[in-house]
Amino acid sequence: MQEHILYKKSYTLPLLRYLSTEEGIRILQEIHSGCCGAHTGTRILANKALRAGYFWPTMKQDVIRLVSKCERCQKHSSLIHQPAEPLTTMLSPCPSMQWGMDIIGLFHLAAGQRKFLLVAIDYFTKWIEVEPWARITEGEVMKFIWKNIVCRFGIPREIISDNGHQFQS
Known part of the structure; x- marks a missing residue:
């Protein structure tokens, strides 16, 4: 003191x-x-x-x-405040049975005012189907699924998405 x-x-x-x-x-x-x-x-x-x-x-x-x-x-902060969860592998029994879909964007405008990508991936083969879109609605998603998946590979057993409003119908 x-x-x-x-x-x-x-x-x-x-x-x-x-x-x-x-x-x-x-x-x-x-x-x-x-x-x-x-x-x-x-x-x-x-x-x-x-x-x-x-x-x-x-x-x-x-x-x-x-x-x-x-x-x-x-x-x-660069710290992760949640504990990491173990990764799990998603298995598909055969080609074209299970597809994952998502929307990527906003990108810089391309021809036709396209700024989004609609992406679908086959879980078994890892084959990728991609199309650029100006806007993505339920109708565009249904057209994409019909043209790029159903007509080319058959009806899939399961389509996995993040449940965005475009995938709701």
Whole structure:
């Protein structure tokens, strides 16, 4: 204690000023999102507070809480916040029985104002059917299925999609 201010001894840093939780949170907010704030992650933010010469007992929990509540940090974080799920292989018993479909776009306008791709993939052979479209409605999807799948390969047992409104009928 020096001049009625409590300090904590550090092995690698100079004396750390002991703060109350409220003071510590104010310091963290300034370091994290103040005029020179860089919206760093939890480990770097805690180290910056320590290097600045501050310490309080709940520092690590406060840093985690602050970063987890920061919308900008959550939006631009490179960390994945959900556990990975195991990949499963989708098996098809024979060619043209099971197709996957999806819409890709918006692309830069091509001839005929086409900016979407309608894609179908046979799960067994991995054969791909693709067509560019200006707009994709239920009617266009039905025409695509009839012309590119049914007329060429027969009626599939199953078509898998993401249930977009174009695939509802």
